Amino acid sequence: MELKNSIKKYRQLKGFTQEELAIKSGVSRQTIISIERYRYKPSLELGLKISLALETDINKLFFLDFIKDETNKSLKIKETEKEPIKFQDFEDKDWKKLWVNLKKNN
Amino acid sequence: MNFSKKEISILIELVFSILFIVFFIPYFYEHRLISYDFNFITTKIVQIAIFSTIYFSIAHSVLEFFYKNKMINDERDDLISSKSYRLAYILLDLGIVVVLGHLLSDSPLQTNGTIIFLIITLLLAVSLIKSLFQLYLYKTS
Incomplete structure (x- = not known):
């Protein structure tokens, strides 16, 4: 600041x-x-x-002059606060993604 | 390099310190081992006072002739002045400790000539550093 x-x-x-x-x-x-x-x-x-x-x-x-700092801070917060999606909230694309990942790991 | 009226007045003080070193310090240094009597010291003080008065009168008259605008003293000048006087005070304290250390030691150089020489050198050094610091602050802030 x-x-x-x-x-x-x-x-x-x-x-x-x-x-x-x-x-x-x-x-x-x-x-x-x-x-x-x-x-x-x-x-x-x-x-x-x-x-x-x-x-x-x-x-x-x-x-x-703290606008630059605040923008960076809010971006960092968005990245860290991204919670994982629960199964009951899965959409079709999320199921497809999970299936592809499972295939890759197997 | 462009100097403002305030910066020129600080330069005048700087030049005075340098001239004092050139004209008076060699004499005090050469006679540091002798003890001055009261009349001699009075004569020297009068000489220094006359020299200072003539120098500052001429210098400030020339300054006023070339810089006709009034010198404004604002908060920035007060801040710079307080910073430089603070530094000068710290240096003076340290210098006094050194002088006292010399006086309390068993050194044979404990004549009043030495004491006067040390005190004058200390005051000149502090004045020089203070003026330089003030000039530096004016140029960089």
């Missing part, structure tokens, strides 16, 4: 330069550069100031 942001995207949408956004947020241009490059994680207060300056919801600006 990593904190990421889309400040650059919304800043460019609003037509602000880094300098302008820095002035509006009350920080230096270097701080905005560091935040956009994910080198610096801003405090909640600064995050709110930036969202106010960009007139955007803070949840759209900042997010946790």
Whole structure:
């Protein structure tokens, strides 16, 4: 899980330069550069100031990048939680498969 | 390499440490075996104070001339400053332990010249490392 942001995207949408956004947020241009490059994680207060300056919801600006991890996790869960089918739930194809396997093993 | 106003002010501190090493440390090193009297020490302190004042006045005037924008101190600057001062504090603690160890030992080099030399070297080393670390943090974070 990593904190990421889309400040650059919304800043460019609003037509602000880094300098302008820095002035509006009350920080230096270097701080905005560091935040956009994910080198610096801003405090909640600064995050709110930036969202106010960009007139955007803070949840759209900042997010946790765990979607990739979650997808992998759910795939792993699907594989491990696959329960074997009971005989009473067998369909025709399952019987055919069982028969072929038995023939192979014999 | 592009430097911001804040980074240039850190470089100014770095250069001051280097100039201090060049101009004053050789003298303190050569005279480390003698015991200074109070008048001499006062004279040296005044010399150092005058040198520092002139250097920083000129350096910051030149900085203000070339960088007209105001230096904003935000939370990132505070974070970097606290990290570098923390490192400097740890190094100073270690240095003081070394100096105290030297004082408590039976070494013949226990004149006040040696003590002054050790303390000045320690402070300079800590200042240098602190400035370098601050510059590194500004460039990488």
